[in-house]
Amino acid sequence: YSWDSHRSSQHLQNHLIPTFDQAYSALITDLDQRGLLEETLVVAIGEMGRTPKANDKWGRGHWSTLFPAVLAGAGVRGGIVYGESDKHAEYPIDKPTSPEDLAATVYQTLGIDPEIRLPDAQGRPVHVVQGGSPVDGIFG
Structure with missing residues (x-):
């Protein structure tokens, strides 16, 4: 399957x-x-x-x-649902969350600053998460 x-x-x-x-x-x-x-x-x-x-x-x-x-x-x-889609399950209508937001949330939860920069293969600093913000409201 x-x-x-x-x-x-x-x-x-x-x-x-x-x-x-x-x-x-x-x-x-x-x-x-x-x-x-x-x-x-x-x-x-x-x-x-x-x-x-x-x-x-x-x-x-x-x-x-x-x-x-x-x-x-x-x-x-x-037991919570974070965010909401429209009635056709096509588009977010409440608390839209990007993959970058989810990644920032995971990093922050693991104690890693989502704003951290690490060197790429050429030694240039690159954000671990580009443009994401940790999600609020799911922890309690």
Whole structure:
């Protein structure tokens, strides 16, 4: 099975999503039982979203306007949804968050300044995150 669901995306609902859900929740439960959840940031993210409407092959294309991300542990408040899309799941209407914002959030949570610059292959200083700002409101 593949997460690349350009056609026949029913396999996601039947096979991949339940398997992911079981594994992710088992990891969170295990970390919590061992007392490690508060010091561990668990991130599950896709590199893009999928088109809100299915195509003629009952699949979905790439949709970079919205993307999925699930965060747990390290002080993340459980049971919240951050941001909101329009009624068609096409565009963000509340708290739009860029991949750069998410990266800055992860770095900051790990104790790394998202404004830090590191040398590239030629020794020039380059921002680790270009233009992102850490997300407020998910920690508590």
